[in-house]
Amino acid sequence: MLPALAVGFLTASDWDRILTVAFPIVIVLACRVRLYWPFLVAFLVVQAVLSGLAIDRLTGYYREDLSHPNTSLTLALLVVALILVLLGALTAYVRAETDCLLDIERTGVTTTGRVSHRRVAAKTRRSLTNRAVGRFRCGQRHTPPADSAPRWTGNRRGVVVAVLYGPLPQHRQGGELPRSR
């Protein structure tokens, strides 16, 4: 895309707008880089200041003054950066909780983390029960007992699921498991 954009430099005077056309490629490439929090905060702040200065330059075209500070606009950019940081922190928290629950499911150790996020817990419960059912069914070696709880005493993961989240729904306990596709 860059050669085409370079040609665009010769056909239009607003070069920043020409470069912004590349955002479906540039931004999606950039988001591959996983920024850890200190770096992400620093990056967002610097990016906000940089964008503020760039907009300040654009504003200068309108006022015919290229040296005014435009402090309020820069502060607005910093507030936007702060909101994005908080949003990203919340996302990272949800992801950490999910990873923690999956670690519990994989290792059987329940003391490695805390379960506090209800939504993540519900979603993870669905996933874990799906996994337990799928693995058990794929194995086809154990016959689920009909009257004991937890039902899957021979399946360690099933025990972990039952201990963490209570007994499984009735149609998934004992007897004939529904066939998958």
Added chain:
Amino acid sequence: MNVAGVAGSAGVLYLYARTFFDRAAALRAVAYFVLAGNVLGLLMDPWLVDGPAYFISILSFYLVRCDRLGWATVTLCFGAATHESLLIVLATLLFVHLATSSWRFEPRLIPFVGLPLLVYALIHNTSLVYGSTLTYEFWKSEYRDAILEARRHLDGDLVKATFLAFATSFGGVWILAALAIRGAPRFVAQARSCCRLSPWGSSRPPTGTAY
């Protein structure tokens, strides 16, 4: 309309990034988009931002990524009528589609390229679409010299103008993009399945069998 176009672009950008990466990376993509100088220019002057062109551009990328070349042809025809820069998008999409499909030609690529070019030719050579034709000729040397002179006048010199153009467009995101080129995912690979997002909402789909 510009604000709605930019907001829609952010939404489609999220969906587009989710076809490649997990939710956190997609949110990072939206954050980078919002922090781009030109998008923030909405605070100052809506005319600085081509919201509909952004929207059609990212929607075309998303549709081609999902292997919907027919719908992408429709959006690119609208795009060619909206902004000339969509021809750059068309060329890029054609190249990346061919490159990631092992340069295999498909008949549906003919309308994909031909119809937007036809719209562009109609706009520039007839008055069918807008009622008039363009009066300037951008390939003439006088026009090119006027552009470079305008940049020198506004920014001092062309080097400074180039730097400020990069800073205004994406700033540090360019550096991150350069760092991430190595090992980047292919564009068309697993295109049909990638657009069916998992309800799990992360890069790790549930491994359990459906019940």
